Amino acid sequence: MKTPVPIPKDVERMATRAAFGKALAHFAEQYPRVVCYDADLSKSTQTHLFAQKYPERFFQMGIQEANMVGAAAGISFTGKIPFACSFAAFLTGRYDQIRMSVGYSQANVKLVGTHCGVGIGEDGHSQMGLEDIALMRAVPGMSVLQPSTPTECRQMVEWAILHRGPVYLRLTRQGLADLPLPPFKAPGHFPLVKEGRGKAFLAVGALLEPALEAAVVLEEQGHSRPAVFNASSAKPLDDGVMEKLCDRFQELYVFEDHSVLGGTGSALAEWASEKANPPVRVVRYGVQDVFGESGTPKALYEKHGFTSRAIVSFLRDFPTLS
């Protein structure tokens, strides 16, 4: 599958939360064990679509994320496949419940956190999931997924239903371009989006688009020829994939709307610093060690350098190895 660059202006866009809501309501028919929990955000997480179709399999918990996580663990022990949904910040904020009732208990719970990143805009820090990958990655056995397109989101929802074990799905408030990408098969497979050499961009979620555009511009300018991969899972990593990546490229740049502390970039850096031979440099490009704030999504993306222009100039200024 070839991803067209530059990305056509009329490409379809949809928030991954919207794609998720549709997919869950869709797959619920085929998979009758799927149930859904929400905590007074069903219009935002889009689980209202499921609730309308399957009211008896939908549990409205009120504003009670901790209770919801515990209940989801409990119902999973009776053979159901619960999706427990809220904003990423509030859901992963119930960390003890997640590490104990879900993680340690090996509960087959699918946690869905929407409104990730500074890309949510005006609501500001309190509503932004900025450390959720870091937290979820630290739970043994948790698969951590973050679709980069609405189509990939749909594929991940089905994968999560079929996978036995806890999954964290990280979703956007804002629309993402439905770029044609190789289909999602399993975590750790970073599908190639654009060929290149020397440098590889591993971009995820809302940053796939600007990273891809930046790679094209850098190539046109003769600066470098970065390859681009869709890094839509942070855990588990796949040793084979990572080995190949580190063999082929000298520098990996990881782009994500998440804190640079503990995110996808950290995951790759941890792997590479221990196992890449010869060594590979991993550069984390995300929200620096700061709080989120209010602003339009556009203003915030400019401030954090989440635009193709900012990425190009960062690369041009960055002391290069290759």
Added chain:
Amino acid sequence: MKDQGPKPKTQKVEVERDRFLTWAERTPVIRERILKSIHRAGSGHPGSSLSLVEILYALLGEGGVMTHSPESIQGNDRDRLVLSKGHGVPALYAVLVDGGYGIDEDELMSLRKLGSRLQGHPDRARLPILEASTGSLGQGASIALGMAQGYRLDDNPHRIYAIVGDGEIQEGQIWEAALSAPHHKLGHLTLILDFNKGQIDGPVEEVLSLSPLREKWHSFGWHVHEVDGHSYEELVQALEDTHPEKPSFIIAHTIKGKGVDFMEGQIDWHGKAPNDEQLERALKEIRQNHTIGLAP
């Protein structure tokens, strides 16, 4: 602060009436500011802010019950207010404009803009007068509880107030605070419930019922009042009638979107900004509804 018998009436009643009349003149301006700032921001929570206006004014408006001034923001020589339902903060910004706290109407128009002190949810680091950074529901009662403990250690005579939403008190942490504040005999703590009957996914009673609400808090050991949250007289009476040991819980019956007819009681207006035409209509209605707060 102790239980009082019947008070000497006539003179006090006159003074109160004047005070409430003044407030009733001011609060339409507060409502206008709320709507204009949210309109300009293009997002925010008008329903949740408008239900708070009389409560905030009875606390922090000119002549409100709180001991508070711009000079007292440093140190501990003041009453404190924690807005636990942080998404209602446009109402607090609007009230603070009149208190000389260095926020003017121009700054209100920076609500939710990049770099503004007026964040979409309270940010204590940018604007210390907010006392606590909130926006993740359920946390403010505990913060207020800790402030009350700190004040008691210092024999500080001031009070701590916190405002919570009715959907918000579904959070478990609220009930932890509900259990522990009476245990610690924090009579100088007052929790006010903005009981507007709505949350995001529907009416509170349908999403997750709180009833019997009064009985619950009473049985947890709180000094409970139930008042019309848009009546100054009832609010002030309840705020002033405290108990030496029991923390106070004031159930303030309010209406989401109060003051704007097409927003009142409409869940849809929980969290969206009015457009130009809606703003104009809303401002007109606010001017017509200018007797809010006064006894009929």
